[in-house]
Amino acid sequence: RNDAKDIAVSPFTLVFRNAGLISAAAVMNSVILTAVLSAGNSGMYASTRMLYTLAVEGKAPKIFARLSQGGGVPRYALAMTTLVAALCFLSSLYSNQKVYLWLLNTSGMTGFIAWLGIAVSHYRFRRGYMKQGRNLAALPYQAGWFPLGPVLAFTLCLLITLGQNYQAFLAQTIDWNCVIATYIGIPLFLLIWWGYRWRCGSRWVRYEDMTFPDNARQH
16 A cells, blocks of 8 residues: 555554554554653653753743742743744644754754864863863873864764755755755854853853862863
8 A cells, every 4th residue: 555644654553454453553553642742741841941940040031940839840931841842743734844854953953063062162171171281190081082082073073064965055956945944953053152142241261261170070
């Protein structure tokens, strides 16, 4: 069978249904639905607590740090994450494939951006540590191949990030919808980053001004 409607159905369910085991297909659908609800519940919990923590640290609006009376539930943070999740779910009414690709590429892009930040943090930490004349032997762990390691990691992550959809620029006509769907995470990250720097007045810390605790094992 090659029914277009079957694309939205679990392959396990299709196997049982085509084999004539209707009850088994219903059980499999119940299992899948339970797994989806469990994943959604854990994601909602993590997102709510993350937004609450950001608000407590002053990195998000203070209203999200408010707790419900007696229960201690960050209700405003929960309401916001629920609203965003509902909008993402209802986006399927508009164009499920396009919106899904935007959300998937945005979340995937943040992973590469996070690794870029890790490489920069490692490089600057080691440079600042040595700039202040500290002994690297005091560190419980020393990554090898420094500074080649973080520089190579940063370069590779940058190439992967920028080259995810390079073939779109090689075509005779550039598909800008595809380009935007691929790279939308970059302008969003820059907007949030520069917005935070502007609001909080944060600046790059010079190597000489970096502070390190006496107990190097905290690193």
